[in-house]
Amino acid sequence: MPMTPDPNRRSTAGARLAAPLGVALMLLAAPAGARDAAQSVDAETGIESWEAAHHGVYIKLMQITPGQALAFYLARGFDAAPANRFAGACVFMTLLRNDAAPGPVAFDLRDWRLIQGGTERPLTQRDDWLAEWKRTGVPEPARVAFHWAQFPTRHTYERGDWNQGMHSYGGAPGDRFNLKLVWKADERTYRTVLRDLRCAPDDR
């Protein structure tokens, strides 16, 4: 069976980033930056992922193809129409981990921005989707599954804490974009931009 890129364990590239780069970045005085994430492509599936380490925070985004997202939600009680709507909204498995930040890492995805064509826009959030699912009659068990399968909108990670989950970034299949990330640690706000991410192409 073909393997997708492991969304959890650090790849060799991730380890390279998380150790020397992470340490180097922690030594930088300025808590903001714009950096390229390390990109990798699974040779068998073509699924792309990006990972980076900044100031003791590790983040990884791995494409979830529209076909994968559609299948996941059809199997959890969604009808085709809403499942397709979400599946086509540029879904990534998103992982964020506090490896060695200078304090608890607090983030709110409502502060993150997708940058495309010179403009910034906020991301569609879990609660936006849930409101739509309720309005359009998606059954409650399916909504419960959706809620918990998403990356949390807000959280605070102590050292060693982490999560992964789906999140829709809002581009169309195949779109390229930059992603501005914001978090707080030790009473400082950190910002970085992951450049040239790409929504998975449509495989439905």
Added chain:
Amino acid sequence: MPRLHSSGWAFALALLAVSLAAPAADGPQTLTGVNFMAKDFTLNDADGRPHRLAELRGKVVLVNFWATWCPPCRREMPSMQRAYDMLKSKDFAMLAVNVGEDVETIFGFSFATGVELTFPILLDRDSAVTNAWPVRALPTSFLIDRDGRAVFRAVGGRDWDDPKLIGAIRELVGAQDR
């Protein structure tokens, strides 16, 4: 990128499941201190037997919130079983609260792990219990002391048989030996 055909949904699910089944992060094995009274609940296990948290008062309890589709949840389950095997005779209990899934799904997962899970797996079908606890994502786990107070939290998967975590639980049990 290979294109999925109509017959490819099972493949897509399997593909996603493979990625979801992958090992969890190599982050440090940490527990964060918390301090609040654990909210009591009663939930049925997969065999329909009710379990009430308050009835475990006097024991140290690991309460774990999880789902079968959650990769770090899947990954930490075997380590939870190993920890349970090591500690269950020492006034230690474990409750794995499944969020939103049915018995058949859980049985299927248990079979697929190849590990016999002997600690109670409880069904929180509407996630009402999970929503009543300070849980924002899965997995999240809490260690409850003998007095029913949550004293440690872990967000994200852990290797529960890691010596650091086993040591922390033993210390909690031992420190409260009566």
